[in-house]
Each structure stands twice: as C-alpha cells, then as structure tokens.
Amino acid sequence: MFHRAGLYSKSTGSPNNNKHKNSNNSGAIQNDSEAASDQISKKSKKRQCVHRINGTLLRLRQSFANTAPLCKAMYSCLFIIIGISVLILSSPAISFKRITHGMTRSRQQVYSNYHFHQPRMLQLIIDGDGDGDGDGGTSSSSNLYHYGKVQTTALNNHDNLSKTIQGSSKNKHHHHHHHHHRLIDGEATSKKSKKEKGASSALYKARQRDPLHEGDCEPMRWWQETSFPSCNIMHEKHFEREVAWLTNGGYNSIFRTVDNSSMEGGTTTYILKILQYETPHTDRNFDRVRRDSLLMERGTASKYIMNIYSYCGFTQIVEFGRHGNLDDILWKAYDSVTQPQKLQIATQVAQALADVHDLDGDGISSMSHGDFASKQYILIDGILKLNDFNRGRFIRWNPKLKESCTYTIGVNDGKFRAPEEYQYVPETAAIDIWALGSIFVELVTGYEVWYGYQTEEAQKRIAKGKLPSYQKRIQNKTDPINEILVKAIAMCWVYEPKDRPKAGVVADYLKGEAKRLGIAWEKSILSAK
Structure with missing residues (x-):
C-alpha cells in the first residue's frame, strides 16, 4: 500500500524518489497514503459503474440481435403497406373527373335528331389503365355512363356573369x-x-x-322500379373537413363539398343534398329522392339536365351552380x-x-x-x-x-x-x-x-x-x-x-x-x- 501510495503521491516528482526518503518524512508519507486510498476507492467505484453500464449495453445489444428478424419482418410489412397505399393513391381511382369525362362521352347526340342508343344502361366506370377514357377498367352497378361516341360543343366561359345575373340595384325596378x-x-x-x-x-x-x-x-x-346507388363516394366524404352547410331548400339541407382527386390538379366544388333535419324518413320521401336521382341518371346524355355524381338513400351529390x-x-x-x-x-x-x-x-x-x-x-x-x-x-x-x-x-x-x-x-x-x-x-x-x-x-x-x-x-x-x-x-x-x-x-x-x-x-x- 505504501508503494502504491507513493506512486500516486502529490508530494513527489517521480515514483523513484520515494524509495530514498528518510524516516523523518513518515508523517507526510502517511498523509499521502490516506489521500491516495481515497482516490483509489473513488476510481474503483467509477470503474464498477462503467462495467455495469457496459454490461447493460452488451445485454441490450444481445437482446436486439435476438429480435432483429422480427423487427425486419415488421419493417418489411410496413414498407409493403406504404407501397400499396402509394400505388392506390397514384392509380386512376374513381373520381368526379372520371365521371365527368364519362358524361362528356355520352353526349353524342345532335339535338335536331335527338335519339338514344338501346339498351341504355348507365354505369360508373373505373378507369384502370389511367388514360382517362374509361375503357381499361371494370364497371360497377352505379350511374352516370352512357356508351357511345363523343360529340360535344365547347362552351364559352365569360367573366361578365355577375353583370348578367346580379345586375345593379337600379335595374331591379x-x-x-x-x-x-x-x-x-x-x-x-x-x-x-x-x-x-x-x-x-x-x-x-x-x-x-x-x-x-x-x-x-x-x-x-324497366328502370322505373330500380335505382343506381353509389354509396362509396358518399362515405369517402369527411363531413368535418370537406363539407360546409350552405342553406335549406324544400325537403333538403344543402351542403358544399369539394373533390381533390383530379389527375389534373386543383379542386372542384359540388353540392351535397341531404334530407332536412327532422324531416320524416318515410317511404314516400325515400321514393322522392329515388325518382329525382334516377331521372338525373337517366338524363346523363343531355347537357341540359343536372349531372349527378352520387346517390345513396336520402343523399345526393350533384353539380354546383354558383351563379x-x-x-x-x-x-x-x-x-x-x-x-x-x-x-x-x-x-x-x-x-x-x-x-x-x-x-x-x-x-x-x-x-x-x-x-x-x-x-x-x-x-x-x-x-x-x-x-x-x-x-x-x-x-x-x-x-x-x-x-x-x-x-x-x-x-x-x-x-x-x-x-x-x-x-x-x-x-x-x-x-x-x-x-x-x-x-x-x-x-x-x-x-x-x-x-x-x-x-x-x-x-x-x-x-x-x-x-x-x-x-x-x-x-x-x-x-x-x-x-x-x-x-x-x-x-x-x-x-x-x-x-x-x-x-x-x-x-x-x-x-x-x-x-x-x-x-x-x-x-x-x-x-x-
């Protein structure tokens, strides 16, 4: 102990000099020995703490090594789910733009010789090949499509609408x-x-x-006894984030909603109509909505009949006429x-x-x-x-x-x-x-x-x-x-x-x-x- 105390003594310049000290310095040496013992005790505790930490880390590394296959499997599943989601979101899903495109296709008639094809089964097409023409996917029993060639007339959009409709207070007389x-x-x-x-x-x-x-x-x-509900589009709407109340009219409450699924970007506004609150959900009222929706579906080929995009129960999604x-x-x-x-x-x-x-x-x-x-x-x-x-x-x-x-x-x-x-x-x-x-x-x-x-x-x-x-x-x-x-x-x-x-x-x-x-x-x- 003495030798070790001398080795770590603060009073000597080198370890070798301690061997040649006389007995008169024994008191100082004893004091140095006690101080050295305290330092050794502290160093020993630190080493023990470090050893414990290293042991804990080693056990954690061993545990992680044992569970690595499970983690890898979980990560793989997560990446697969993300990939499928991206694929679905990037694919040409059912959208209002797709439906609108189908309506445009259906309006092939020249109105001086107004005539429909038979049979006139209208369906909602899922455009699976992404080219926007609706020919690469399957069809579901919904509404809004009519098979035929395309012949449409371009419409002119003008900014003077407010002048035409709103007028001035002087023009109301x-x-x-x-x-x-x-x-x-x-x-x-x-x-x-x-x-x-x-x-x-x-x-x-x-x-x-x-x-x-x-x-x-x-x-x-035959179609007078049926209907073509498309409830999925309705259920995709988040009523807190995507729907806003506008007014009440007739039997319905009128809401405004938007569609963000356009492949061309941007948003399109639509009207969502629901049977007004506290209006009885009777068989007669149900048939009112069915007739209304069915007529718009049957009239898809006419550009002078309101377009409908979804119908389910007492609820409809139709065009928005802001003017x-x-x-x-x-x-x-x-x-x-x-x-x-x-x-x-x-x-x-x-x-x-x-x-x-x-x-x-x-x-x-x-x-x-x-x-x-x-x-x-x-x-x-x-x-x-x-x-x-x-x-x-x-x-x-x-x-x-x-x-x-x-x-x-x-x-x-x-x-x-x-x-x-x-x-x-x-x-x-x-x-x-x-x-x-x-x-x-x-x-x-x-x-x-x-x-x-x-x-x-x-x-x-x-x-x-x-x-x-x-x-x-x-x-x-x-x-x-x-x-x-x-x-x-x-x-x-x-x-x-x-x-x-x-x-x-x-x-x-x-x-x-x-x-x-x-x-x-x-x-x-x-x-x-």
Whole structure:
C-alpha cells in the first residue's frame, strides 16, 4: 500500500524518489497514503459503474440481435403497406373527373335528331389503365355512363356573369317587387290550401309512395322500379373537413363539398343534398329522392339536365351552380338580358324538357317533371340545366289499351300550372307543356304569369280555361324574337292536354328560329349579345 501510495503521491516528482526518503518524512508519507486510498476507492467505484453500464449495453445489444428478424419482418410489412397505399393513391381511382369525362362521352347526340342508343344502361366506370377514357377498367352497378361516341360543343366561359345575373340595384325596378309579392302570396296560399284529393291524398297521408302497379297500369320502363346507388363516394366524404352547410331548400339541407382527386390538379366544388333535419324518413320521401336521382341518371346524355355524381338513400351529390337559377336572372337582372339571350334561354329550357319527356328515344314520355318553373333551372357554365324532379311522376303504361296511364297529385300550388292540375282531374306529362308556356311569359314580359292576381283567384281562372292578358306588358311587340316567343306560348297554352304539342316540337320550332336568326342557342347564354 505504501508503494502504491507513493506512486500516486502529490508530494513527489517521480515514483523513484520515494524509495530514498528518510524516516523523518513518515508523517507526510502517511498523509499521502490516506489521500491516495481515497482516490483509489473513488476510481474503483467509477470503474464498477462503467462495467455495469457496459454490461447493460452488451445485454441490450444481445437482446436486439435476438429480435432483429422480427423487427425486419415488421419493417418489411410496413414498407409493403406504404407501397400499396402509394400505388392506390397514384392509380386512376374513381373520381368526379372520371365521371365527368364519362358524361362528356355520352353526349353524342345532335339535338335536331335527338335519339338514344338501346339498351341504355348507365354505369360508373373505373378507369384502370389511367388514360382517362374509361375503357381499361371494370364497371360497377352505379350511374352516370352512357356508351357511345363523343360529340360535344365547347362552351364559352365569360367573366361578365355577375353583370348578367346580379345586375345593379337600379335595374331591379318593378320586376323585383312583383316577384317578391309572388313568393309571399304563393307561400301563404300553399299553407291554407291543403286539400288532398283523390287516391293520391290517401297515400300522402299514409306517407306511402304512389304505386307503379295499379289496375291495368304497370311501369312503362324497366328502370322505373330500380335505382343506381353509389354509396362509396358518399362515405369517402369527411363531413368535418370537406363539407360546409350552405342553406335549406324544400325537403333538403344543402351542403358544399369539394373533390381533390383530379389527375389534373386543383379542386372542384359540388353540392351535397341531404334530407332536412327532422324531416320524416318515410317511404314516400325515400321514393322522392329515388325518382329525382334516377331521372338525373337517366338524363346523363343531355347537357341540359343536372349531372349527378352520387346517390345513396336520402343523399345526393350533384353539380354546383354558383351563379344561381333562371328565376334569379328574371328577377334580378331582367333588364340586362338581351333579345338573343332570351331566345337562347327559351330554346335551352324547351330542349331540357324535351330530353326529360323522351328519355328512351321512342317519343313516349315516361316521366313528368310536375313542378316545372324557372326556379328549377340552374345556370352552370352559361348553360341552363333542369333539376329537382322529386315532385315528378313516372308515367305508367296500360298494355290492354296500349296507351299511357294518368295520375293525380293532391296539392297543386302556384299560378303557372295547367288547368287540369287546378281541376284535380287525371294528369299526364302534358302539364309540363303548359308550365313551359308560363316560363316563356316571364321571359318575354319580365313579369310573372297572372301578375296582379291573387293565387287563389288565378287558379280559378286557369281551371276555367281563361288566359292572362300578358301581351300588354311586352315592351316591343314587333321585335322578331318577341314574336317567336309569343307564338311558342300559344303552342303551349292549349286547353285540352291531348292537343298540346310534344316538348320536342316546341324545342324544334325554337331551334329552327334561332338558326334562321344566326343565334347559337346551344352555347353559353353569356356569349350572346
């Protein structure tokens, strides 16, 4: 111990010098020895601590070496999952752009020779080969595709839409007031005239759908009894991050949603409609949504019918019309609408109805709109598109008599409808033709039909076959386009339903006149001057 103490003594310059110290220095040596012992003890503890740490690390390395195969397997699975996810996300999945492309493909018809292919099975195509044409994937039993060649007309988008629709407060003058009066009056009359008549009223009270099989009547088309739900698209929507409430309208709550799956980048806005909160989920309401969705699906080939992208239960995803509807144009910006635009509007309105009344291309109407008014036309990219078919009826067929069956609706509001609707007698798709004439009156005068009359009084007059004296409100009766519209009104307002022309006849007349005047009726109404 002494020797070792001397070796580490702070009082000596080298170890060899300690061997030659005399006994007189023994006290100092003893003190140095004690200090050295303390230092040795501390060093020993440090070494033990280091040994323990090294031992722990060694055991950890051995443990990791034993579990390395399991970790490698876990990492491999993780990389495989990530790879599959990237592959799926980068592949051409179902997207609204794919659906829109299919709609474009379906619109091959030249409207002067409007005709559909048979059979007309519309499906949602999964474009598996990524080229965007929908021919490389499989098809599922959804909606929105029609097989055929492509023939489309480019639409002109213009930035002056706000000038056309919004107008200025100076341009509203009398039209603002009489439309505002119409809405209040019609609403009040609707509330006090709940007279449910005929067999339809019993079903209405029982909240049951109108039957397709009744007596000798049966569905005219096979598709009238079915639907084409596509619920997956609906379930992909995150209602907190991707959906925002806009308003309530009719039976529905209206939400705004976006689609980010475009291969071209960017986002597209759509409308998501859900049955309004606390509205009963009855069989009758379910059938309303089914009819509405099915008609839009059947009308995919027409660019004048609202596009639908998904339907499931009481919910729909449809096009977003940020520029409002035809009623907004007639109410807010009538003075800004030019004469060529009026003819374009009238022709597009008539063509949309013709498409609805001839879904299967045989000239026999299998559907009536039932609530045909200017508010039902949404302006999208300068094109007026008809929507809101939930009040409509599927027309049935009597195979014994070889003719269409009639139907009844228990409550008919407004003052734009046909005489038989206010008489509450059997109805046909011809009711829409009369309502078409009412839209033309608004278009040529800037006033609602039967302006100045209370709704109840107007309904009584219509039921008796009387017509309003609207021509005194036409500003320029000799204008050629006004004359065309007046003639179109006379074509529509025929008292006997069986004597009214088909919607296609009215549309063909207007298209012929537009061609004669050099007006491209099928293009954006914003491009006309």
